[in-house]
Amino acid sequence: MKPIGNSTGPRRFLRPILWTLATVLLIVLAITLSYLYLAQSNPSGKRVIKSLGDGVVITFDEADIPHIKANSQSDALFALGYLHATERSWQMEMNRRIASGRLSEILGSETVSIDRFIRTLGVKHAAEQQFDKYPVTAKRLLQAYADGVNAGNTQLGWVLPVEYYLTGSKPGHWSPTDSVAWMLMMAYDLGGxxxxxxxxxxxxxxxxxxxxxxxxxxxxxxxxxxxxxxxxxxxxxxxxxxxxxxxxxxxxxxxATExxxxxxxxGKDGVGSNNWALSGKLTASGKPLLANDPHLGLSAPAIWYFAHLDAPGLNVLGATLPGIPAVVLGRTDKFAWSFTNTNPDxxxxxxxxxxxxxxxxxxxxxxxxxxxxxxxxxxxxxxxxxxxxxxxxxxxxxxxxxxxxxxxxxxxxxxxxxxxxxxxDIENQSVAGLLEINRAKDIDAFKQALRKNYAPMQNVVMADSDGNIAYQAAGIAPKRLLHQGLYGVAPAPGWEKQYDWNGYVPFEQLPASNNPEQGWIATANQRIIATNDPNPLTADWDLSARYDRIVDLIKARNSHDADYMKTMQADTVSLGATPLLELFKSSAPTHPLAAQALEISKDFNGDMQIDSAAALIFNAWADQLTRNLFSRLSYLFSENYGERNYRGALIAQVQNPNSPWCDNAKTDAIETCLESSNDAFNKALDYISNQYGNDPKKWSWGKAHIAISEHRPLSKIPVLGKLFNIETPFPGDSNSINVGRLELLRSNNPYQTLQAPSLRAIYDFSDLEKSLFIYQAGQSGWVQSKLYRNMNPLWAKNEYLPLQMKPETSKRTLELNNK
CATH class of the missing domain: 2.30.120.10 (Aminohydrolase, N-terminal nucleophile (Ntn) domain, beta-sheet knob region)
Incomplete structure (x- = not known):
């Protein structure tokens, strides 16, 4: 008797399907392995590029800094453009599209409002008009850089960064005006x-x-x-x-970042930078020290790419911005310079x-x-x-x-x-100014080149091997007269001439200082005023908390060294918190965890250490107290709380125990600031216990204060965001030297930070080869590369890498030739 049914039938049917699936998987695996093997995430060897003028040799040191050795400045910038494209192609493509208002071509309707606003500003149009006025020499160098970018993207072939495949796009053509436009976007980001x-x-x-x-x-x-x-x-x-x-x-x-x-x-509150210089009379070596940590949005890949350019008339090492053909922050073999935002209006x-x-x-x-x-x-x-x-x-x-x-x-x-x-303004030639800065032979020539910086205006602190330290505000700002008109604080009736700008402040009248008697110079976005001109450059300075703390630490000892510079950059005492500590500690919350929280906080001095439970309690309390006082502004508070942190307003109001802002308008009683503080403390403990459990001994600031370097535009996409973003617990707050600005109502976690030191650098003039740097991601923009995030643990712990022009060893070499 034949069996009912035929068991070989289904098998015969499944076998070709399984073979097909196996074949597809093998093909996918082969393509993936080929992609990973061919991806130029660590370029080395030899490349033939017909558009290159002469041969260029690039050696990568142990910190993965490329040292570009070229026979002309054009070839050096060509090579820099090539590296920017091969290492950071997707980042540059986004930069180009942002500045030209063309994101929606690849990202769809989500970005239409962005593109429309950038087109309305006319950023790319302005860049084209400005570039027409550039000197011929600068135009040629910008063109050489653009040629390098395009050659780098061409060399990638089909093996593009994965972001291109996810968005169905390809690298676009880079032009010299794209570099000028990106400089305008940096000026926009630093002036709000x-x-x-x-x-x-x-x-x-x-x-x-x-x-x-x-x-x-x-x-x-x-x-x-x-x-x-x-x-x-x-x-x-x-x-x-x-x-x-x-x-x-x-x-x-x-x-939200970059x-x-x-x-x-x-111009968000709390986003700024620190820099300071010490003359030899304050240092152990008798030679200057210079420190800088610009505070920008944390992004993955990082906003910076470090490089060394060595060509006739050019020898400069430091931080470059992919898209701009220059070292923006760095040093030569004789001097170094640093920037913070002046924040002029x-x-x-x-x-x-x-x-x-x-x-x-x-x-x-x-x-x-x-x-x-x-x-x-x-x-x-x-x-x-x-x-x-x-x-x-x-x-x-x-x-x-x-x-x-x-x-x-x-x-x-x-x-x-x-x-x-x-x-x-059509007169803006800031990129040409950067090119001149990089070619400066000494600090005097450097100062002269600063005259070409138009926007953004920067506090430039410098030092040189001869023992000089100096400061110069460099950029363009409108002339304003105190108590005349609106001084730029609010929109003005456009038909009245009294509100029109009446020229710009001459360079000679901008704040400046050379070798001050005190032996130090520091800036941290605090109020800057020229001795010969009593009119401030803006009405909207940052709180002076970071500057005041820097000054305190400089004055705390008579002799300083590079290790102490590290200590200063790592400092997490917030002078934006200390004026509130008396009210914080005198609060009498009724929450079940109140007694434990008050005991933990009794000795808190405003030091926002990563393992501090008191720092978490304080920041949650200050957050809730701010909401208590200013949430009556309704959507005008909720839409701004995060961009504006209201810390200055909070400090000012609680100085009056009976400030009307402390009263809860929803009750019949009239509450004092202490009563509002008690309520805020209860709300804070509710939030913390819900998020981090009911054992205050297990609370810590680092559990809430997470530094997130966000990828654009994939950071918010499930799974992909975890792959492309870089996250780490971080100390500090919006007003500490080691800054970590809180997101507040702009995030589900109000205490995470998306803005912090985007890099740290220390220049030691006892031997400039002992200079140091670090930033929060890595040199590579390829997510599968170990160099995508390798610096992050060092950055989080305030550790550094060497910043050397003559490293003892190199990891790999890349040669570019035209034949």
């Missing part, structure tokens, strides 16, 4: 005063000018720089949109009155003027293109058509908001 002006305009709908100064106080003791009642001006003009309300224009799928300008906000908003009978005209000082208009088209992946008109006034581009918060704030049927910004 216009957003503070917009916030004061928004607050004027509900508060008096006096109350606005309480919420956004001047960061120095004394009267505000203007006495004008700007809130009344806006009320009288009826500029407000009567239907204003909360909006949610921020994508939850995009990273796309910070894409969030359309620059170089952006003003103007309220332009639209003619009711002809919306194509607006009110000028002497009558009606036509808007300048141009059409823009944004191609959008997966959607029809967007056509829109950009308008400009005599002050600059109209942003209220493209930025949701500006559009919400005003009655756009009657008014427009235009932006005046120095960086868009």
């Amino acid at each position: 005063n216009w957003h503070k002006e917009l916030q004061r305009l928004e607050l004027s709908q509900f508060l008096t000018t006096k109350q606005i100064w309480e919420v956004m106080p001047p960061f120095e003791v004394g009267e505000p720089v203007t006495n004008m009642d700007f809130a009344k001006i806006y009320q009288d003009l009826k500029v407000f949109n009567p239907k204003a309300g909360p909006i949610n224009s921020r994508s939850k799928n995009l990273p 796309l910070s300008h894409v969030d359309l906000m620059g 170089v952006q003003d908003l103007y309220i332009e009155q639209i003619d009711e009978k002809n919306p194509g005209m607006y009110r000028g000082p002497d009558g009606l003027l036509p808007f300048k208009v141009r059409q823009e088209i944004i191609d959008i992946k997966g959607a029809p293109p967007l056509h829109f008109i950009v308008k400009e006034t005599r002050h600059g581009p109209v942003i209220s058509d493209s930025y949701a918060r500006a559009k919400r704030a005003i009655d756009t049927s009657r008014y427009a908001l235009a932006l005046r910004w120095t960086a868009l």
Whole structure:
């Protein structure tokens, strides 16, 4: 009898399917292995590049710094462009698309508002006009760099960084104007005063000018720089949109860092930098020491790429920005320099009155003027293109058509908001200035080259082998007179000439210092004032907490060495916390964990150490107290809390135990600041216990304060975000020298940090070959490379790598030849 059914039938059917699956898996495996083998994540050997002028030899030292040896400066910058492209191709592609407003071509509708705003500013258009005015020598060097970038991308062939495959894109053509445009984006990222002006305009709908100064106080003791009642001006003009309300224009799928300008906000509170120089009379060696740690968004890959350029008339080592053909921060064999942001007010908003009978005209000082208009088209992946008109006034581009918060704030049927910004000036030649800086033979020539820096304005602290230390504010800032007009603190009526800029501060009148008697120079975004000009460069300085702490540490001893510079850069005492400690410790919370929390916190001195439970308790308390005082501002608080940390306002208000801001308007009683503090303490303990358990002995600041280097744009995508992002527990807070700015309402974890020291460098003039550096990621932009994140553990622990022009050993060599 034959068996029922035939067992060989299913097997016969499955066998070819299994063979097909196995074949596909083998092909995928072969392609993956070939990709990993061929990917130029650690380039070495020889490459033939026809467009290269002469042969270039690149050796990589133990820290993976490339040492580019070339026979001409053009070839050196060609090689730098080549390395930027082969090591950081995806990063450069994103830089290019951000600056030209072309993200949506590969990322879709999520980024349309970003592209529209950047197109409205006209960043790429301004870059093209500025480049036309560049000296011929600078144009040639920029072209050589661009040729190197394009050659590097071509060399990659089909083996591109994985981000290209995930987005279905390829590297685009890099032009010299892309470098100029990226420099403009860096200037935007470091100058966000216009957003503070917009916030004061928004607050004027509900508060008096006096109350606005309480919420956004001047960061120095004394009267505000203007006495004008700007809130009344806006009320009288009826500029407000009567239907204003909360909006949610921020994508939850995009990273917050290095796309910070894409969030359309620059100049965040607590994002700045530190630098200081000590003369030989304060050092153990008798020679200067110079330290620098710029605070920028943490990104993966990092914003910086270290390199050494060696060619006739050029010998410079330090941090480069992929996209820009120069060492931005670094040293020669004779001098070194460092930057912090001066934070001048170089952006003003103007309220332009639209003619009711002809919306194509607006009110000028002497009558009606036509808007300048141009059409823009944004191609959008997966959607029809967007056509829109950009308008400009005599002050600059109209942003209220493209930025949701500006559009919400005003009655756009009657008014427009235009932006005046120095960086868009056709005279801006900042990249040419960087090229001259790199060629400077000595510190005097370096200072001369600083005259070409236009935007962003920087506090430049320098030192040289001859024992000199010096300071120079370098950049362009409008002339302003104290207590005259609005001083740039709030949007001005555009038809009144009194609010127009009246030229720029001459270079000779900018703050400067040479070999001061005290033997040291330090800057940390605090108020900078020139001895021969009493007018501050802005009304919106940062709190001086980091600067004050630097000064305290310098004065704490008579003799300093490189190890003490490391100690200073690692310091986590927050002078932005100490004014609040008395109220914090006098609180009487009723939470079940209150007694333990108070016992843990009784000796807390504001030191935000990574293993400190008291630091976690304090920061959660300060967060909740800030919300108690200022959340009555509704969406105007929630939308800004994170960009603005309100620490200056909080400190000012709790000095008065009965400040009306401490009262809870939702109750019939009138609460004091101590009662508000008690409530904040209870809320803080609720939050901490819910997140980190009910045993305060197991709490620590590092569990909450996580430094995250976000990848763009994959950081928010499940699984991929974990692969591409770099995370580590981190000490400090928004006001410590070792800064770790809190995200607050901008994140599910309010105490994580996305802005911290983007690099640390120490230059020791007893022997410049003993100089040191570190940053938070690695030299490679290829996620599968061990050099993608290898520096992160060192950075988190304040350890360093050597920054040498003549390293004793090298790991690999790459030769570029034209035949």
